[in-house]
Amino acid sequence: MSSSTPQHNRLRSRVACEPCRERKRKCDGGFPCSTCVRYAYDCHYPQSSRKRKAAAISDRERTSPMTEHSPPSPTDQEAQNRIESLEANSGSAFVRKMALGIDPANAPRLRLFAWNVFLGSRKSNHTPTSRSVIQILSWPEMEELVTIYFTKVDPCYGFVDRRSLERRIRAHWTSDSTETSSFEAVMCGVAALGLLFSRRNVIDAELDLVETAKRILEQSMSVHPSLDIVTAWVLRVAYMRMTAPAHASWMSSCMLMHSLEAAGIHSTHVLNWSADESGQTLTPEIRKRILGVSQHLNIWMSFDIGRSRVHLQTLDFDLPAPREGSYTTEILELLPHSENLNPDKNVDVLDLKNSLSTIVQRQHTAPPSILAQCNLTLLLCRRLRTLNFHFQGSLLNQVLSVTARGIQAAQDLLDDCAPWHHVVNVPFQIICILLALDTPAAIAQLTDGVKTLSNIQLVYPTDAAKEALSTACLLIHLHRKRKEADLRTLSDIVSTYSPSVLFDQQSATQPQHVTDWSSNTWLDTLPEMPDLQTFDIDRFLNGSSEWSIPGDWTQTL
Known part of the structure; x- marks a missing residue:
């Protein structure tokens, strides 16, 4: 063939990582390699191939123009610090580690003790049914639950405008409509929390309300989220944090954060609406409160179970203004301190x-x-x-x-x-x-x-x-x-090596020609020490010649 004919030689890596080798995928020899990065595999190489891997990485660094801009891989110490931070942030991991230090044989297994009162047990034999809120509750019952919500829940998680909510609920009941809408998810969330904070035992209506809100939110995932949908998500996550298992609650909190991003509520630069399709205006104050409460829930759920939180790239958050009878701002002021405890910091x-x-x-x-x-x-x-x-x-x-x-x-x-x-x-x-x-x-x-x-x-x-x-x-x-x-160890030491005990043992084997100490032990011969508070024991033990004897001691000496 002519020497001018281009040669297409197959570029082959000197060594393949273990995930690519097991899956028989093409490996470029990087660390991590492009295949592992793409499919989120745990890229690692066989121990025997360490030198070859180092050579492959060195070749790749020499030939790649982006090498000097690529971020360094985490060191073993950084990885260990992250693990320790995760364990310290998670109360369950800390409990397990502490118990292992006390008694490894009887330490409790790793699990989320006392994450909430119910952990999914707030149920009954009733099969939840999704239906209109008007079919679940009467108008007086709804009024009572709204009052309970704004008395007990809203002062802590204050992100719902009460006047607007009550006006819309009244209009909804007046229309006597049985068609479900995104606002029904908000009403169900408010009513479910009202029942949770007023009845120690669950009733069928509470389960139906939760099921109805869940169905509406699941159906809304295919469309642009409205303000009602985002509000209903916050209500659902708050309810689940108090009643549901940890994994399901954390997943819902992540969905909430993604809904905020999809709606554009997370940034004032992205947000571009005055009202959604239902005509509801998102005021700057309500936006701050929704965003703050959502972050609070997602951060702490992630800490509790040792998982990643949702980081919104263009997050724009300022504290809401305090208002009378509410302590939402008081809680949200803790957010900067909480964010500083992320394991990656x-x-x-x-x-x-x-x-x-x-x-x-x-x-x-x-x-x-x-x-x-x-x-x-x-x-x-x-x-x-x-x-x-x-x-x-x-x-x-x-x-x-x-x-x-x-x-x-x-x-x-x-x-x-x-x-x-x-x-x-x-x-x-x-x-x-x-x-x-x-x-x-x-x-x-x-x-x-x-x-x-x-x-x-x-x-x-x-x-x-x-x-x-x-x-x-x-x-x-x-x-x-x-x-x-x-205590037993200390007692054994004292009983074995105390001077009075040693003297008794010597007295039993030697003639009784020495002074009889049986009635006065060696402790009785010491001067009285009525004021230990003024005695500098550190200077005494360090052999200082300047330590002073308390006045009461000099009298006895």
């Missing part, structure tokens, strides 16, 4: 300590807001404990003050028939932190924490509440066993 001990000092000094007014403050405090404590930080002094006292207020706030909400997810979650996590702190003041709070958990399982006798109480008692039992083992 490197936060050192000093940053965590400063954040904790800021949080514990905040003044939160209402029980749900106090529990939110306490929950963030507990997370910061878990992160610091992971870094072997020792709590002491005023910071320890402030942390214990927040935990004490958290226990009391949970009891207050229990008395008010307000089953917020923190009602059982925060007392349980407080008990875990108190055991980890292991100071006399911390141990003294355990009684109040366990008593609150006991009251919760009496009011809401669900499997989740009973498991939270039994697991807390198990952790305390394991902690006590370790303390008893330490």
Whole structure:
């Protein structure tokens, strides 16, 4: 053939990664290779091929024009830091790790203890049916549930305009229409939360309301989300956070964040409407509140179960203005501190300590807001404990003050028939932190924490509440066993090596020609020490010649 004929030689990588080798796919030898990047495989190479892989990567770096702009791959230390952050952010992982440190044989298995009171058990034998809200509730019942919602739920999650809602509900009932619309999902969400916060036991109407809202939201996924759809999503996620299992709730919170993005609510640069197809205007204040509550729910669900949160690329968020009778802004002020705890961020001990000092000094007014403050405090404590930080002094006292207020706030909400997810979650996590702190003041709070958990399982006798109480008692039992083992070791040391015991043993084998010490032990011969508070023991143990003896001691000496 002529030398001018182009030669098409097949470019073959020197070594293929394991995922490409197993799936018999073409591998370019990169790390990660393009195939693994495309299909989200875990790109890795056989141990024996490390040198060849390094050579392949080196060749690729020399030939690729984009090498100098490519982001560096995470190091082993960065990966380990991320894992530790995930474990510290997740209360269940922290509980498991703490229990393994106390008694590996009897530690509870890894699961979300006390994530909410129900964990999917708020059900009955009734089969939920999707139908019009007018067929589920009467007008007086709807009025009552709207009042309950704005009395108990809206002050904490205030993102619904009450005047507009009541006006539209009245118009909907007047029209006597049985056709479902996106606004029906909003009404169902409000009514379902009203029933949750007014009845300890579920009724058939609540299940039908939840099912109706679910069907409407699922059918709306193929169209551009309206303000009613986004509002209904927030209501559904809030309801699920208090009643449903963790995985389903987290998935719904992710759907909520994607709905915000699709609607353009996440950014003022994207948003370009004055009203949706139903004629509802999205005011800047309502937009801030919807976006803030949605972020709060998604971030904390992700932290709790150790999964990724939804990051919106062009997020534009400002705090809403405070309003009388509402503490939504008070809770949303915690968002910047929560976002700084993402596992992909490197936060050192000093940053965590400063954040904790800021949080514990905040003044939160209402029980749900106090529990939110306490929950963030507990997370910061878990992160610091992971870094072997020792709590002491005023910071320890402030942390214990927040935990004490958290226990009391949970009891207050229990008395008010307000089953917020923190009602059982925060007392349980407080008990875990108190055991980890292991100071006399911390141990003294355990009684109040366990008593609150006991009251919760009496009011809401669900499997989740009973498991939270039994697991807390198990952790305390394991902690006590370790303390008893330490006490036995110390007692054995004293009984074996105490000078008085050694002298008794010598006296039994030697002639009685020495002074009789049987009536006065070696401790009795020491001078009285009436004022240990003024004695500088550190200087004494360090051999300083300048330490001063308390005045009462010199008299006895």
